Structure formats: structure tokens, C-alpha cells
Amino acid sequence: MRHVVSRTIGSKAKPLSEPVFLILTSLADQPRHGYALLKDVENLSGHQIRLSTGTLYGAIHRLLNDGWIERFEQEDVSRDKQAYRLTRAGRMRLQLELDRLKNITKAASARLRASEA
Amino acid sequence: MKRLFQVMLRLYPKSFRSRFSREMLTTFEDLRREKANCRSIWQIVFLLREIGGLLRGVCAEQFRFAVGSRQNLPAAVGAESGVNDGSNRSEIAELEERVRFHLSQTVDCIANHRFEGARIHAAEEDRARARLLVLQASIHRQANEG
Numbered sequence: 276m277r278h279v280v281s282r283t284i285g286s287k288a289k290p291l292s293e294p295v296f297l298i299l300t301s302l303a304d305q306p307r308h309g310y311a312l313l314k315d316v317e318n319l320s321g322h323q324i325r326l327s328t329g330t331l332y333g334a335i336h337r338l339l340n341d342g343w344i345e346r347f348e349q350e351d352v353s354r355d356k357q358a359y360r361l362t363r364a365g366r367m368r369l370q371l372e373l374d375r376l377k378n379i380t381k382a383a384s385a386r387l388r389a390s391e392a
Numbered sequence: 393m394k395r396l397f398q399v400m401l402r403l404y405p406k407s408f409r410s411r412f413s414r415e416m417l418t419t420f421e422d423l424r425r426e427k428a429n430c431r432s433i434w435q436i437v438f439l440l441r442e443i444g445g446l447l448r449g450v451c452a453e454q455f456r457f458a459v460g461s462r463q464n465l466p467a468a469v470g471a472e473s474g475v476n477d478g479s480n481r482s483e484i485a486e487l488e489e490r491v492r493f494h495l496s497q498t499v500d501c502i503a504n505h506r507f508e509g510a511r512i513h514a515a516e517e518d519r520a521r522a523r524l525l526v527l528q529a530s531i532h533r534q535a536n537e538g
Contacts, residue, residue, distance in 0.1 A: 329447070342490060355418040
């Protein structure tokens with residue numbers, strides 16, 4: 276599966292911006308609405324990144340258009356709190372980004388070890 | 393604060409506003425409530441960050457809307473229908489972009505024998521095409537009624 280995932284969207288895919296990466300990561304385990312997303316992104320980034328409402332919804336707009344996230348209807352919340360969840364395409368894109376970051380981390384570690392040796 | 397936020401939301405393109413303005417306002421209100429007990433300096437920092445984010449968002453969305461409308465709207469649809477609805481034009485442009493993206497990915501996957509990926513992209517392309525057809529039919533219907 277991992278093999279398929281990492282090759283499906285193509286190696287030409289651009290690296291994700293940090294806010295987009297964090298939003299996709301936040302939605303990886305469960306659907307979330309705007310405020311919950313902002314708080315989770317803040318926690319995920321160790322309180323380093325605080326997205327504004329405008330930045331968040333700009334990113335959500337692009338992710339919806341790309342088909343990486345979709346609206347998710349929750350019965351227990353008010354209709355003004357629209358939740359979003361990751362689509363299969365979004366999950367694949369996140370996996371591809373994780374693989375890319377792992378490769379970079381591996382290369383960086385190897386070079387550090389080589390320079391220390 | 394809420395009033396200022398509402399006024400600034402009006403600067404977004406209509407299509408964006410109709411999809412997100414209520415959610416954005418709710419999210420902003422949640423954040424504002426959270427900051428209500430903070431010192432006033434932090435409330436000012438919060439407000440400035442929100443205004444800055446909105447201004448950047450407005451510029452980005454207006455740019456996307458202008459470029460999308462100019463490049464992607466099929467001339468025939470607008471001309472035949474006489475409909476100049478910003479919301480539909482923007483969504484049509486976005487859907488066409490999605491169709492092109494998923495189509496190219498499907499072809500790429502098939503060429504490289506990645507059939508699982510091809511299936512997923514083909515399904516996404518179908519969804520975008522279905523929505524596109526509904527929108528275009530709606531525009532033509534409006535034109536005929538008019």
C-alpha cells in the first residue's frame with residue numbers, strides 16, 4: 276500500500292506548505308471544524324504556528340478544490356460549525372509528503388554522522 | 393471586533409463568501425471568546441493577526457477569482473446564457489481545474505501500471521464532472537427562463 280501511495284500522485288508533486296501539512300495532519304485521525312483545527316494545528320506545531328481565520332479558510336478552500344479534504348456532516352454540532360475530513364486522495368498526498376520528509380531526514384542524519392566521524 | 397470582521401468578509405469574492413463566511417465568523421467568535429480574559433495587549437495582537445490574515449486571504453482569493461474567471465470559464469457558457477453569476481463562474485473554473493488534474497493523474501497512473509491510484513483519481517474526476525454538468529445545466533436553464 277505504501278509503495279502504491281508514494282507513487283500514485285507522482286514524484287513531481289510540490290512540497291506542502293507548513294500550514295497545509297499541519298491541517299492535513301490534524302485531519303488524519305478525525306474530522307474537525309475550524310476552531311478545533313486551529314487549536315490542533317497550534318498544538319501540533321508546539322505552539323509555534325497560530326493560523327488566523329483567513330489563512331485557515333484560504334487553505335481549506337484550496338484543499339477542497341484539490342479534493343484532498345471534504346465536508347463532513349456532524350449531527351451534534353451547530354450548522355455554522357462545518358467539519359472537514361481527509362479524503363483518500365488527501366491521505367495519499369499526506370503519506371507522500373511524509374515519505375519525502377523521511378528521506379530528507381535520513382539524508383541529513385547520514386551527513387551529520389559522516390561529518391562527525 | 394465582530395462588526396469589523398463582518399465588514400472585512402465582504403471583501404472576499406461572492407463565491408468564497410457564500411461558502412465560508414458563516415463558518416469563518418463562528419470560528420472568529422470562538423477565538424475571540426477564548427481571548428476575552430487575556431490582557432488587552434494580547435487582544436490587540438490577536439485582532440491584528442486576524443486582520444492581517446483576512447487581508448492576505450482577500451488578496452489571494454480575489455487574484456484566484458480574477459485569474460480563474462479569465463482563463464477557465466468556457467466562453468460559450470457565459471455568452472449563451474447571459475448569466476454573469478460570480479459564484480457559478482468561480483466554481484466552474486475550479487471544477488475544470490480539478491477535472492484536468494485528476495485526468496492527468498489517471499493517465500499517468502495507468503501509464504505506470506499504478507491501477508489503484510488510477511481508480512481513485514478516475515473516481516475524483518467523475519465527481520468533479522458530475523458537479524460540472526449540474527452547474528452548466530443550471531446556467532443554461534436560467535438562461536432559457538430569462
